[in-house]
Amino acid sequence: MILTDRTVSLTTGSIMTAETVESIVDETRTIIEDPSYPMARRWLEEHPGGKVLGHFQVYFPEELAHAAGVLPIKVAGFDTALPIRKADAHLAAFVCSIARSALELVMSGTFDLLDMFVFPPICDVARHSCAVWARNFEDVDCQIIYLPHNAASPAAVPYLTGEYRRILREIEEVASTRVSDEALRRSIEVFNENRRLLRELYRIKRETPWNLSAVEAYILTRAAGVMDRERHNDILRRALAAIEQRDAKPQDRIKVVFSGGFCEQPPLDLISVLQDACYIVDDDFMVGLRWILEDVAADGDPLEALADAYLNRSDYSPVQHDPRKPKEDMLLRKIEAAGAEAAIIAAAKMCEPGLEEQVGYSQRLYDKGIPHLVMEFEEKSNTFEQTRMEVETFAESLLFEFA
C-alpha cells in the first residue's frame, strides 16, 4: 500500500483542528483493509529489529507483548481483499473462513512479519490451526494460550496467572529480553487508556447513534488490532474530539443489538447494509478488544491482575462457559442497557460455537417477545441484496409496530 499524506499525518498523532470524523475514518479504513498490515511495517521501520506477535481471535493479553517491546497484531480475518489460494489445501472443507484467511495471510506471503503467533483455545478449528501453522511456519513460534474454560473455578485465576507467565517467557525468548513488573504495569496503563476510549466510543454509539455510525465505530475499534496501541489511542482521542462536534438529527430507525461478531467478522459492506436500516447501538464485534470491562489494577502482581480481569471483570461470548454469565441473560441485559428494541442474531458460516449459541439466543428472545432477525454471514461474501431486503422488511415491520 502507498501511504497517503493524510495517512502519514493521521498517524503522527498530532491533533488537527479541521479534522472530521469522516476524514479520520477514511484513513483508518485504508489501514484496516490492507492485509499487508502497513502500520506494522511502519512500526518496524521505527523499531529496527523489533518483533511482531500475531494473535487469533478472540482475546489475547496484548500487554504481555507490549511490555516486551513486541508489537501485538490481531488477526481478525479478511474479506475479498485476500483471495484464498493456498490455505484451502491445508484445511478440511467445512471450516470457517477466518481460519482460511488467517492461514492464507502468511502462506501467501502477504503478511511476512510474524515472529510469534498465538491461538486461544476458543474452538477446535483454532486449536487445529495452531498445529497447521506450527507445521508450516517453522520460523514462527506458534502457541496456544490455554485460557480457562472453567472460568468460575477458584483455581482459575492462579492457573491463568501461571499460563500468562509461560507465554511471557515465550515472548521474552522471541524478543531476547526480560520483562519487569514495572514494564507490565506501564503497558497495562496504555491498554487501560485504550479500553476507556473504546468504552467512550461505545457509549456514544449507544446513547446517540446518529452521531456515530456502526461502520465508523467498527473501523475505529478494529484499528486497535493493526497498529501499536499508543497510536490507536491518539486516533481514538482525535475521533472522539471530532465526534463531539457532530450534532446530527436522530432518524426514525429502530435500535438493535448485533450479536455474532465475536470471532469471524462480517464484511464492512454488510454492516453498512444493516446500518442503513437500523441503529446498531451495541454489538460484539471484535469483542476481545473490549473484553475487559474495567481498568486492570496497576498495582500488585500485574500478571495476576490481568488474569483476574480476564475472568472476573469481563464480557461474555459463545466461546467461554461461565455459569456466572448465563449468555441469554447477558444478551438481554445488553439489549436493555442499550435501549434497543430488537436484535440481530448472527453467526459466521460454519462456526460451530456461534451457530449453536444462535439457537439459545433466538429461543430466549422469542420467549421474551423481543423481535430479532437470525442471519448467517461470511467474511468473504460480497453480495448483500438478500440481506438488505430481509433487514429492511424486518426494520419496517418494527417501525410500524412501535409507531
Next chain:
Amino acid sequence: MTSPTKHERRIVIRPPLSLAGTTRDENRTLIRDWWADLNSAEDEGRPVANVFVMGSMAEILRNFDMPIAFPEMTSLQTAVRGRSLEYITTAEDAGYSPDICGYVKADVGVHLQGGDHPMGHLPKPSLVVATNLCNTYIKWGEIWERMYECPVFVFDIPGWRGSGFETKRGSGTFRDDVRYVEAQIHELIALSEEVTGKRFDIDRFRETLSSVNELSRLFQEVLELNQHRPAPFNALTEGINLMGIVNAYRGSPKGTHFLETAKAEFEERIANGVGAVPDERFRLLLVGTACYSNFRDFAGLFEDWQGVFAHSDYMSFAGGALDRGIVYDLDRPIESMAEQMVLSTQEAMGGMFWGQDWLTEVVREWDVDGIVFHGVKSCRTVSTGLPDEREWLLRHRDIPGLFIQSDLVDPRLWSEAQLKNRIDAFFESLESRRAAGARR
C-alpha cells in the same frame, strides 16, 4: 488387481474357532445392560450424568453410583440403526444449523422427541460433565442446561500448547496444570455429592482407579495384538465395539472382563492364522472417524481391496487416553488422577492436532501401508487439519495418505461413487508403490 465391484463376496473357509463370536456376544449383553441401567435410573428417579468419551470422569462418578450416559455413543447408535437423519432434521427444524456437529443434532432430536431412542429411552441428565477436549462438548452441555436446567461442570484440562511443547513432569507449567485439574476434581466431587446426596468414598475411588489401571493395561495389549499379520481385528468395525465398552464400563470390572474376552478371541485368531479381513493385502490406519450412517458401506470400500484397519487414532482419542498407559498411584489417588489426566490429555490431544509423530510410530509398529484421513463435517475436532497432516507425512516421511470427506451420522453427506473413485485410486497407488518397492 482391478477395482473391485461393490462388496464382492468371496468364499472364505476359516478354521472353526471355539471363541468365535464371544466378544460380539458379550458386547451386546453389556450394551443392553448399560441401556437398562439408564432406563431404570430414570424410572427410579436416580440421577444420571451425561458425559463424553474424551474425559468422562467415570473414575469420580462411579463413586456416586450415577449411571453415565454417553450422548456421543447414543447418537452414533441412531446412525448405525439408520435413524439419525430423522433426529437430525427434527433438530434442524428447531433451528440448529446444517453446519454443526451431527452428534449434537441427533441427540437434540431424540430429546425433542421426548427421549425415544431406537435402543431405549434417553433419560434427562441431572449433571453434565463436559471436558474441553472437544469445545463442542461445552456447547452441547449448554443445550441440556437450557433444556433441563441441570448443572454443567466444564472440566478444563489444559492441553497441548504448540511449537516445541512437551509435557515435562516437574516443569512449572506441568505443576500449574496439575494444580488446576486437582482443584477441579475436588469441585466435581463436591458437586456430585450435592446432586446425589451421597458422600465420596476414597477407598472406593481407589478401587475404581485400580480397575482403570487394569483396563488400560489390557487395552494396550489388545491394540498391540493388531501388530500381528494378518491383523486379528479390524480397528474400524470391531474397534467401535471395543470403544463403546471401554467407555461405558470404564472403572468397572465388567469392562476389564470384556477386554479379557476380546483378547482371548483375538489371540485365538492369531494362533490359527485368521485375520479380520480374509486374505489381508493392505494394512491401513484410520485418522478421524468412520461414517456411521453408512457404516457397512464405508467399511466395504476398504474390505473390497482386502484392506484392514490395523489401528485408528479414534481408538486413541476416544478411549480417554487408555491406550497411552494410565497408571494411577493408589497411595495418592486424587493427585495422581490429576497428573495422569494432564499427561494423557496432552499426549492424546497433542496426538490429534499434532499427530505426525504418533502416526509415524504407528505406521512403523503396526506395519501400515497407508493412512486414510477421513474428515467428517460434523467434527472439526478431529477433522480440521487433516489435509495438512496428510501432506506433511507424505512430504517429510514418505507415508502415503488418502484424504476423503463425508460425515459421522448425516447420510445426506454420503457420496459413495465419489468416495469409491478416490479409494480405488488410493489402493492402486499403494499397489504401484509396492511393485516399485519389489523391483528395487
